Amino acid sequence: MAHEPKPIPADKIRLIVFDLDGTLIDSRKDLTNSINAMLTEFDRQPLPEEIISEYIGDGAGMLVRRALGDPDDEKFVESALTSFLNHYRIHKLDYTYVYDGVFAALDVLKTGRQLAVLTNKPVRPAEAICEALGLSPYFFRIYGGNSFATKKPDPEGLTTLIREARVQPEETVMVGDSDVDILTARRARTWAIGCRYGLSSHTVESIPSDYLADFPKDWISALDTAKMEK
Structure with missing residues (x-):
């Protein structure tokens, strides 16, 4: 309301x-593409842009954690975060305006x-x-x-x-x-x-x-x- x-x-x-x-x-599309590149690298199914958009706002770590379904394995989350950031560093300006x-x-x-x-x-x-x-x-x-x-x-x-x-x-x-x-x-x-x-x-x-x-x-x-x- x-x-x-x-x-x-x-x-x-x-x-x-x-x-x-x-x-x-x-920056929705570039963030989505980088998250999905990370998910693919770790043999996870890509997520729709609409879902990933709802995960944005609390920093890269929380974005990655939410995209992975909030796993307990902290080393896995750290590896996934590194993967995401490596991809995003290269592709952060592909579509962002x-x-x-x-x-x-x-x-x-x-x-x-x-x-x-x-x-x-x-x-x-x-x-x-x-x-x-x-x-x-x-x-x-x-x-x-x-x-x-x-x-x-x-x-x-x-x-x-x-x-x-x-x-x-x-x-x-x-x-x-x-x-x-x-x-x-x-x-x-x-x-x-x-x-x-x-x-x-x-x-x-x-x-x-x-x-x-x-x-x-x-x-x-x-x-x-x-x-x-x-």
Whole structure:
């Protein structure tokens, strides 16, 4: 059931932190292909894209574990994770693209603010994807799932970005397509924008956001002070 979003005080927001997969980029096909390459290597049946999409959001380790059916053999999971990452490292940009409207929104939102990425994807492929697709110049930091001892929804990454940007939690908004992102925002006491178009959008409304975006351009409606003043 949809909930009424609270108005975000756009004029007070100084830091915007974005999730990557399903928020800025559609990486579904490359992730699916790499998971299925791993499954084939270990004599497992490939999985449909729709199923694998539901496993995305908690980092590469959990993605692999879920695709394997949550086995108890940790060495097997580690081997499978290595296989997946080896394939994904080569094929991460075969089909991945930036969602329509993202660049236009970032161009508006960057004025007077700092922007950053906080993803549960390993940091090296995250940085490489942002660089290749032209996203890197917008962000003062890009942190991944192995940048800290913990991953989202633990707030460590988000609170670190808040400290590095020299802002307050109430001056910060987290933007993401999953309940993991919204819960991270809640734990860090920041504002939250949930994206209903992404890879994990089936989970995003399970925790109330302050604003729900159907497209990246909707971020402007939530956060552009000039638009609000008209």
